[in-house]
Amino acid sequence: MDEDLQQYLEQVRLEHEERIFFLKHHLGAEVHWFFSQGSEALKQGLILPACTSFIIGIESSLRVTMAQIEKPAPVEELDPTRILSNRLLVAARVAGLPVNKLAFPEETDFIQKLESVKPNIRNVEIVRVRHNLCHGNILEYINKDLGEDNYFFTPECCLKLAMQLLIVSKAWVEELGKFRQAMQHT
Known part of the structure; x- marks a missing residue:
């Protein structure tokens, strides 16, 4: 085969x-x-659609898997009160899900945040980002590099976040897939 065709x-x-x-x-x-x-x-x-899709995928995968663990049958309805939160992640961790894969690349205190309790609860990054982004709070992504009178926001301001969510999503999906395969064989 010629080299161009192989490439x-x-x-x-x-x-x-x-x-x-x-x-x-x-x-x-x-x-x-x-x-x-x-x-x-x-x-x-x-x-922005990429960011929200990854977050919703993570939330959906947690909610569906937890529902299947609690009632091993096809899921027909999800509890609307069980959203992506530290509480849901703690329950998933207790159930054996690999929630540590949801830590952002530089989030070395993921477990400490997950185990934080009232009144000093500190959301893990995926929960914090979910709450902010899905409720339209993009203030932390506003570009302030050009000085106080030149603040601006474009979707590109969230590119680093989108790449982090892609990395987290891939690691999560890979490990969750293994967990779900093992769950089916028990």
Whole structure:
């Protein structure tokens, strides 16, 4: 085979692997499409939809898996009060889910935050980001580099966050897939 064709085929293979990454971990359609769509949105430069899709994928995967652990049957309804929170993550951790994979790359105090209690609760980063971003609080992402009179926000201000969420999502999905496979065989 000629070298150009080999390079082309390798590029196609890599793109295919990337496209199906979130689909091949057996999380179910009610979960994996959030991650897949987040990845596709990021590739298209749709940074805010990518961020929210990854967050919703994480939240959905936790809620669905916990519901299946509590009642081993097809999930037909999720408890609307059980949202992504430290409390849900603690319950998931007790159930054996690999919640440590939800720590952001530089979040070395994930477990300490998770174990914090009232009145000094400190949300883990994925929970803090979920609460802020999903409620429209983007103030921490406003670019202030140009001086006080030139603050601005564009979706690109959240690009670092989107990349962190992609990294966290991939690690989470991979480990959650293993957990769910083991759960089916017990």
